[in-house]
Amino acid sequence: MALSRRAPSTRSGERVAGWLFVAPVVIVLGLFMLLPILMALWVSLTRWNGQGSPFTGDVPFAGAGNYTRLFTDEGLTRQDFMTSIRNNAYYVFFVVPIQTVLALGLAVIVNKRKAFFRSAFYFPSVTSSVAISVVFLFMFANGGAINAILSVFGISGPQWFSDPRGVIHLFLDSIGLVDVNAPPSALADHGVLGLSWWDWTSGPSVAMCAIISLVVWTTSGTFMLMYLAALQNVPVQLEEAGMIDGASRWQRFRYITLPALRPTTFLVVTLGLIGTWQVFDQIYVMSQGNPAKTTLTPAFLSYRTAFRDFDYGTGAAISFVLFLIIVVLTLFQRWLTRERG
Amino acid sequence: MTSRKLLAAVLAGSLVAVSACGSGFDDDKSTTQQSAGPADLQIMIASSGDAETKAVQAAAAEWASGSGNKATIIPAQDIVQQLGQGLAGSNPPDVFYVDAARFADYASVGALDPYAQGLAGSDAFLPNLRQSFTYDGKLYCLPKDTSTLALQINTGLWQKAGLTDADVPTTWDQLRATAEKIKAKGITPLAIGDTRDRIGAFLVQAGGWWVSPDGKQATADTPQNEQALTYVQGLLKDGLAKYPKALDAGWAGEAFGKGKVAMTIEGNWIKGALSADFPDIKYKVVELPAGPKGKGTLSFTQCWGIAAKSKFKQQAVAFVQAMTTADEQLGFAKAFGVMPSRQDAQASYQQQYPDDAPFVAGARYAQGPVNAPKMDSVLADLDAGLQGLQNGDPKAVLQRFDKNAKSALGG
Numbered sequence A: 001m002a003l004s005r006r007a008p009s010t011r012s013g014e015r016v017a018g019w020l021f022v023a024p025v026v027i028v029l030g031l032f033m034l035l036p037i038l039m040a041l042w043v044s045l046t047r048w049n050g051q052g053s054p055f056t057g058d059v060p061f062a063g064a065g066n067y068t069r070l071f072t073d074e075g076l077t078r079q080d081f082m083t084s085i086r087n088n089a090y091y092v093f094f095v096v097p098i099q100t101v102l103a104l105g106l107a108v109i110v111n112k113r114k115a116f117f118r119s120a121f122y123f124p125s126v127t128s129s130v131a132i133s134v135v136f137l138f139m140f141a142n143g144g145a146i147n148a149i150l151s152v153f154g155i156s157g158p159q160w161f162s163d164p165r166g167v168i169h170l171f172l173d174s175i176g177l178v179d180v181n182a183p184p185s186a187l188a189d190h191g192v193l194g195l196s197w198w199d200w201t202s203g204p205s206v207a208m209c210a211i212i213s214l215v216v217w218t219t220s221g222t223f224m225l226m227y228l229a230a231l232q233n234v235p236v237q238l239e240e241a242g243m244i245d246g247a248s249r250w251q252r253f254r255y256i257t258l259p260a261l262r263p264t265t266f267l268v269v270t271l272g273l274i275g276t277w278q279v280f281d282q283i284y285v286m287s288q289g290n291p292a293k294t295t296l297t298p299a300f301l302s303y304r305t306a307f308r309d310f311d312y313g314t315g316a317a318i319s320f321v322l323f324l325i326i327v328v329l330t331l332f333q334r335w336l337t338r339e340r341g
Numbered sequence B: 001m002t003s004r005k006l007l008a009a010v011l012a013g014s015l016v017a018v019s020a021c022g023s024g025f026d027d028d029k030s031t032t033q034q035s036a037g038p039a040d041l042q043i044m045i046a047s048s049g050d051a052e053t054k055a056v057q058a059a060a061a062e063w064a065s066g067s068g069n070k071a072t073i074i075p076a077q078d079i080v081q082q083l084g085q086g087l088a089g090s091n092p093p094d095v096f097y098v099d100a101a102r103f104a105d106y107a108s109v110g111a112l113d114p115y116a117q118g119l120a121g122s123d124a125f126l127p128n129l130r131q132s133f134t135y136d137g138k139l140y141c142l143p144k145d146t147s148t149l150a151l152q153i154n155t156g157l158w159q160k161a162g163l164t165d166a167d168v169p170t171t172w173d174q175l176r177a178t179a180e181k182i183k184a185k186g187i188t189p190l191a192i193g194d195t196r197d198r199i200g201a202f203l204v205q206a207g208g209w210w211v212s213p214d215g216k217q218a219t220a221d222t223p224q225n226e227q228a229l230t231y232v233q234g235l236l237k238d239g240l241a242k243y244p245k246a247l248d249a250g251w252a253g254e255a256f257g258k259g260k261v262a263m264t265i266e267g268n269w270i271k272g273a274l275s276a277d278f279p280d281i282k283y284k285v286v287e288l289p290a291g292p293k294g295k296g297t298l299s300f301t302q303c304w305g306i307a308a309k310s311k312f313k314q315q316a317v318a319f320v321q322a323m324t325t326a327d328e329q330l331g332f333a334k335a336f337g338v339m340p341s342r343q344d345a346q347a348s349y350q351q352q353y354p355d356d357a358p359f360v361a362g363a364r365y366a367q368g369p370v371n372a373p374k375m376d377s378v379l380a381d382l383d384a385g386l387q388g389l390q391n392g393d394p395k396a397v398l399q400r401f402d403k404n405a406k407s408a409l410g411g
Helices: A002-043 A065-071 A076-110 A115-126 A129-139 A145-152 A167-174 A206-231 A236-244 A249-260 A262-277 A281-286 A298-307 A312-336 B002-024 B050-067 B079-088 B100-108 B127-132 B155-160 B172-184 B196-205 B223-237 B252-257 B269-277 B313-323 B326-336 B343-352 B354-365 B376-387 B394-409
Strands: B040-045 B070-075 B095-099 B142-154 B188-191 B261-267 B283-286 B297-306
Touching (some): A065 A076, A065 A312, A076 A298, A076 B376, A076 B394, A115 A206, A167 A206, A206 A262, A298 A312, B095 B100, B100 B297, B142 B313, B142 B326, B172 B223, B172 B261, B188 B252, B196 B297, B326 B343
Parallel strands (some): B040 B095
Antiparallel strands (some): B142 B297
């Protein structure tokens, strides 16, 4: 009897102690992460104009109005938002695969080499993104290093940061399928969600390509380190077993190393997806959405809508839609890279 | 089970914290309690540089010691964002710079105190600048200074192209003819910024403007505006004018300073920029060529705004009045090269700086920026259209602006 009474009290004592131990983290996370998120969620449901507190009765309540304006109401808000989604989707589509493959390639190369290359490849990742952005601005200037190198090969480089033409359009133009200056009316006159099919299929603009190359260059180093750590954990026995079975070098890489790296690939692609959908500082420093809105991204649009137009509600709504996009895409790629069989 | 409880606990905790935070905002809706006597004024400025910061600090210190108040100057890195934070927290600086292009946004949300309405001596300021800071028929704040656009001519390249003073263009036709002569000598004639803040001047010269004078209606799609944009498009298409980016320059003044173009259209600030970065360049300034409807230029200005939530409005008004006397404005003009916003001060300014006569002359017929709230993204969209003007359709650019502006203005 005494025993059975003491047992639960010990357990509840443990429970209190457990709560006490996690309390600092719960409080810090709640105060600095969960609370601001909930406050922003509330703001996204109002038409708060930035004057005084958003938590009073006289802030007009918009309900889902800020969200529907992004998707259903014809107008500049939806058009800007969809343009930013398009730009960012192309950006993600190019950056994530390229940086993942590059990181894996670099990791395989430096796996058996000296530490010098490891630090050299990692160096861009530890440098401030703002500083690197400014350096790239100079490199991609019309008379900058990139165009100078191109001109050695007889190519006259584009005016990188003032060229709003999409690369898919330019490609189709170069093989003679369409004319960039006179888009086919079948594409230009019809569309969905406020943008014509012609706009949707533009591809990243020349200016965006400069930013893509910058980001690939800076982030591959970090992901290379992750691959490197994983590569050194691949058991040598597997490799040796493959050799005994007579597998070629490529077969060993494809059927032994790559499957062993699957968890790392998931991590790298997930981090890549999240980071690329949130791109802000490079845009803020290098282009501010120009030329012709082709480098506008949801994160930058959210900032501009809130702080320039005093439309904090729509700005917050954009960031929540962005959050949803990231969650859905992460779940999707988790499903895609799941263990089969 | 445990994780669900944990989540519930965290949620409950944060809800309590939300409400606590809500009450933490100082939020009395009635008029802010005013304090008499010595004030501690916070003044936020978007300084153009060290010279301006120092000049304003010195002037503020002098006012503070003379009047027994305290005045702290806060030079802002990004005034729009810093002010936004201050206003959202109900704790804005008492006095701050308000750019004419952003003014209507602040006025429409009630951030500004309309202290200048009916203030004695406010009619000493240039009428078109007062118009820039009028919202719903009320003058909200006193203009700090002004700048206008004019035409800068590189005299060296001018002579190289075989041109004389008689060739200085005074009409659109002459501008085009002169530009063709310059281009024939292999020199790029004109650099012009690819924004509404430069190209808009041609609209004024053609007798049009983006919005109606009261800022309530979009009026872009008119024959006058189309004529103006078609004219600019013609210059661009024939290589008679180029945007700065096509000349590998951050702005038109840089292309001009590097000697890449014979002419450019910029404001007073080009003086300081050229003497700092390109001290060897020889140039002269003339008024912009007149269009079909006469002379026209754009003015840029900032005002001394006073926060509606300031506790020291009376002292703040006294401070602003001290900063906008004719003597003080001439002092600022000397210190960091701005043009006074007062008519009486402009007269003495012109005597002291005869080279600036075209800018001063422009101030009389200049058009201020679009003075309507919620227009920032519409205007950014317009700029995107103007960037593509060379291959675009002027009428489509104007119609698109009208459509977007209509929904923003709710008209």
